[in-house]
Amino acid sequence: MNEYNDVSIVKEARQENILKLWALPELCNKNFFIPDYQRGYRWGTRQVEQLLDDLCAFFDKGKGQFYCLQPIVIKEITKDEDKNKYGLNSKNNNNKWYEVIDGQQRLTTIRVIFALAHLMDRDNKERFTLRYKTRPELGNFFEKLRRNNEDDYRIDAENQEDLDIDSWHILEAANCMMRWFKKGEARGNGLRYFKGSFYENFTHPKDIEDKKSVQVIWYELCDGSDPNETFKRLNDKKVSLNNAELIRAMFLSDSAVYEYEEALINGYPEEVQNIVIEREQARKQAHIIEQWDIIEKQLRQPKFWAFVKKDASDKGYSSRIEYLFDLISKKKPNDKDELTTFLRFEEMMREKNDVEGLWHLWLKVENYFATLFSWYTDRNYYHKIGYLIAETDNNALVDLLDKSAKMTKTKFSKSLDWLIKLHLTNNNTDADVYSYSYDENRTELNRLLFFFNVESTRIATTQDKFPFELYKATNWTLEHIHAQNSERIDRTDKQKWIEWIDENIKALKHLQKRFKDNESFEPTKLIEMLEEKRNIVKVNTFVFNDFTKCFDSVNAYFDNMAKAEGGSPEVHNISNMALLSGSVNTSIGNSVFEVKRQLIMKKDAEGEYIPYCTRLVFLKYYNKNKEDFSVQQSFYWSEEDRKNYLNAIKNILEKVLNTTNPDKEETTENIESKEENKYE
Incomplete structure (x- = not known):
């Protein structure tokens, strides 16, 4: 075909809406009908002064060629019976009328400024017709405004003692404008300024070289939309006309030219x-x-x-x-x-x-x-760019899009590694990231472990891609894999102590079944002690020192279990850190390895997302190369565990941390190439 x-x-x-940018003179001689679903004119001092402040700042020092007002959403009234029904009859624009769906507050304010200009200079003819359904005569009120005979900065109106509420607000807006210009007399922004450069800029046509103008976004519905429903969407739900709708109209309106x-x-x-x-x-x-x-x-x-x-x-x-x-x-x-x-x-x-x-x-x-x-x-780009997007902002993504359009694939891939390195090292490429400590470099450690998870997933091709959608849905915190110090538990919140005791009792009861015939590791007495303390923890005489004794007793139990592997004091570097879900609250987060292991296994079984490397930590998977891997203890995070974990981290991060700036590489290559060409 x-x-x-x-x-x-x-x-x-052709069924799309019309979108145009119109300077204010292009509104003149048009006819606007304000339906009864619109509220009356209600702009007060704040809105009027804000508009004048913005316009004055733009005219004097603003960048750009025009100041843009918010959209005016309208729909042409095409049926003569509707015009007759509402008494819409005008000599202007061949009696074409537009129903105003959104923007009547702005239109009325613009009309007030036109009316004031006409009072200052009768030759000013800029105006348009407004007809309000709820008050048909209100549109004529602009012609009833008068300058006060005794005060140049005062506006009166005919029969102003008997004004309806809408007319009163229009008169108030006019006087608010006059007060604003009166306050500006000292800085040269008085009536002379209004009648001169202010109004000249306000009414400039569009696209005149070196001339500023004020423009509105004219959004005309042509797609059969119901005006009342559109008004509800834009106002009842407080949803403004968005950029996507305006840009869609830019591309698809009848006025679009390709x-x-x-x-x-x-x-x-x-x-x-x-x-x-x-x-x-x-x-x-x-x-x-x-x-x-x-x-x-x-x-x-x-x-x-x-x-x-x-x-x-x-x-x-x-x-x-x-x-x-x-x-x-x-x-x-x-x-x-x-x-x-x-x-x-x-x-x-x-x-x-x-x-x-x-x-x-x-x-x-x-x-x-x-x-x-x-x-x-692309698996490689997905993980590396996904990490950078998650850790930076839109500006970084815009830069990446620009880079990808200008670079070869090889150089772009190198630049990704370089950007990640800069991020991991906080722009200090000589930094020893493995010396970061929990107390001084928490943000940096968090970045390292997040990338470790993302990069480990990328390399493990048997794994699905890293689930950024699941990761971003949860609040992840940097936690000690095994905590031996109770200092990070809130000293004042006894409820946190109770939660800690409950989780440790639960973990010890799992071990109780496993070691029921092993007196060395059988934890019954420890469980009984914790249960006793649990029952009295809310008593005023039970203080943090008492809780610390509970904490130390549990740690001593696991230290004894780990003697063969060498228990060691708590470590604050990356070898004892993992990303844990915010659902593991702070009291449990400051607990021994076994408590966290059982909690994570439970959440994993329930289908909750656990980061790839965090899961491997609590499965002791980083010890897989040990001969006794299948029979080693799984209840304590030992010095050997930390050593194997740290080696795994170094192996994964090695390529990125050793990368060099591709821009400098290119410069060196160009110099070498030129040197070679000299001798050819």
Whole structure:
């Protein structure tokens, strides 16, 4: 079938909403109807002054060519019976009326500024028509505003003693503006400023070189959406029109213009070239609709989303494709403007910044997605890039996307190792990471163990990929594998002492069954002592020193069990550290190896996620090369266990920690190459 005969594509693409950026003069002579589901005008001093502060700052020192107001969401009223029903009759714009779904507060405020300008200078003609369903005469109130005869900074109104609440708020907004300009007299921001450069900038048309303007996002519904339902979505649920919706309209509205190949168009007779251009545009829009859904569906896969997103949260993303747009626009995490991403997309199009046109911009979206998806499906990239994303922020991911487009695969892979090394060493590449201590380098140790888990999973090809979605769903803490010091237990919280005693009794009862015929290790007396203390722990005379004796008695029991392997004091470096779930609370976390081992085995059996290396620690798997591996004790984390664990960590981290800066390598290679070429 000839693609240019596919009328359904054209029809589908034409059902999208219209999106435009309009300077304020383009609102003039238009007619707006405010339906009764909207509340009355309620902007107070804070909102009015904030707008004037922002506009003044932009006009004087602001960057960029225009100040963008929030969207105005409207829908054309096409039925004459509806216009007649609401008494909508205007000489302006061929009596075309728009129902305002969102933005009537902004429109009314703009109309107030136009009215004030007309009072200052009768030649100012900027205005548009507002008709409020709840108060049909309210739209005429702007013409009833008057300057006070005795006070230049005071606005009155006809019959103002009998104003309705909406008229009163409009009059208050006008006087609030006048007070703001009065306060600005001392700094040159008085009435002369309002009538001069302020209003000139406020009413500049768009795209005039070296001239600033104020623009609104004009979002016109054309897709059959019910205005009332749209209003509820945007207001009742406090959901603002998001960047994804605005960018979608940018690509798919009737006003969208796509670049096309002139050679292709010129191959058709002149009388049909416009038809071909229109259908070529519709074909591209149909492609975008299809690919948009594919990208959104993939981003909604938990594993993929957790890979590309630092915290795996979709907070602020009703459409996850917006996250992709944030990456392309290089949005900063601390950027407070909710529409930054859309405005940067619009800027890229307007200034042809990094893109040649609308179609090229969409291809950039597809390319970003394809790159992320290719990383996700590559085992090496998945683990290394997934680690960097989890440990850094969007800026790092944006940098990686830029690097991947400019580097060879070999250099890009080396750069990943180098970035990880910088992260693990806190940018001190000469640091001895194995000397980090729990008390002084907790953050660094956490990073090391997280990467150790990720890298161990990557290397163990028999294992599934590291589950970032499960890891990010839990609060992981750095804990001693075996704790012999009670100092980290809260001295004031007796409930923590009780939890510690309960878990240790539970662990000892498991051993009681195992050693019932072995007097040396039979723990009955120790269990009885703990149960006795458990019953009196809440008594005021039971103090932390009493609890410490319980702690020391349990440790002495396990020290005795581990004599053959050499028990040693508590160690605070990485050889005695593991990542434990936040569900292992702090009191149990400061406990002996056996308590943690049994708790982790229980959680593992219940299906709770345990990091790969943490599981291997408590299975004593790092001793697998010992001759007596199958019969060794599993109740104590000994010096030998720590030694084997540390060796395993060093073996896994060796490649990354020994990597060198690929940029310097390239420089050296270039110098050597030039030296060789001199003698050829």
